Amino acid sequence: MGTTKPERNPGPEFDAVDGDSRTAILGDREQSQVVPGVVTGPSRLYFLDWIRVLALLVVVVYHVFVGGDPVSPTFLPKEIAAIFFPVPLAGIGVFFAVSGAASAFSLERRTKRQFVFERVFRLAIPFAAGAIILVPITEWLDPWAAYPDSFTQTYSEHFKTIFSTQLLLDVPLVLSSxxxxxxxxxxxxAFSMMGLPILNWLRSKSADRFCDAMTGLASRRGGLLLWSLPVMGIAAFGQIITYPLLDAPISDLYNGWTGFLRFFVVFVLGAILVRKKSTLDYVRRDWRIALLAGSFAMGLVVLMSAFVFESAVNTAERSLIALVFWQLLEGVGAWSFVLVFFALGLRWLDRPGRVLSYFLGMILAFYFFHQTAINAVNLFYFGHFDPSIPVDDLPYPEFYLTFRFLNGVLVLFAAVALLLAFIELVVRPIRPLRRFLGVTRERVPGYYDVKSADRDRRVVDRGEASQDPPAHESDRSDNSPP
Structure with missing residues (x-):
């Protein structure tokens, strides 16, 4: 056998919400450009796929039990919900770090024009369609809808309220609303477009010195935590700049300008984190340090929510010092949990599986419709409440009042079942919907079994070419990338 470059094994064929992690670290460059210590060829970072899928399932659970309003949670006491409210602020960073890595991989297989077109088709268009059509429908299905008897009024008030109460200067918060x-x-x-020059630069040899310096910092015990400094700095800077101009409710801390800037830096760091194999080895080594730092930071965030900001969502007078300190804590917490989840994924989840392939084949559709399914199940269970009655005085069913958490579990399973049934019976059979939402034609697209994955990993380690082409290469799904 020669030492020719091994054929890539893409693993499951899919177009995910944020691109794909089908390529190995740095993909398969020309041999003259391969950076020493970087894995190339068929190796696939399955743990990134697992993190994306598991993070989505956690989002569904959170939206069932807490929703967007921890002061009036559906299936948890408000005291417990308020404690857990700040946690997703850090947890969402994991998703954006995975997305940054996946975007870097995607650029290895596409030109910049193809990359932009794919992001428009897979992200911008679904967002616009959802904001115009799906979100108002979902709001009307909410048992606590303000206008339960009139979908037309719900639709018009949705846009009227947003543009009358949100400052257009805070573009991220308006988009979030x-x-x-x-x-x-x-x-x-937005991150894909803003980060495109950076991601493209990271592919070049001119970025080697910078990446070597970052890896050298990571090689020191606890050095990876110092990567959180730009996360902390940019968010604190954004808070200082926007403080005189904007209100500072928790929602702005979450997905206004400050959250936007924080998550963008995490997105870029995610791409840098997977550039060299040795950096991931340091992630695996330092996960306990990251867990300790992240837990301490998020513990302080919870205390600030309870005692400094008084309420998790009420807009109140908040000092600039408290808000900047919040941003610093969120920066440490967000990055620390990225390291923890990457380390656990590398240790326990870096393997393919049928369940993984199944969810990757419909991950965008699952995310797109999950809140609609939750509200539909809640509406079937509760019916529409009278919006004039205070939340605490609503006539809840006796079973709900007695077994509140159990009700949440039942709603969760019913919503997931409804969601999967809708995807299988409506989205997957209809080609335009399937292509629009990135759903594969096969239920388990291009499943790559564990034995084959382990075999090809050994082949790559020996620097040999695989003689057996991936079994699914001749059975590409109709919407898989070229």
């Missing part, structure tokens, strides 16, 4: 739970799509599209 328009898209509701789909705000992640808008942020991912």
């Amino acid at each position: 328009l898209g509701a739970w789909l705000w992640v799509l808008a942020f991912l599209f």
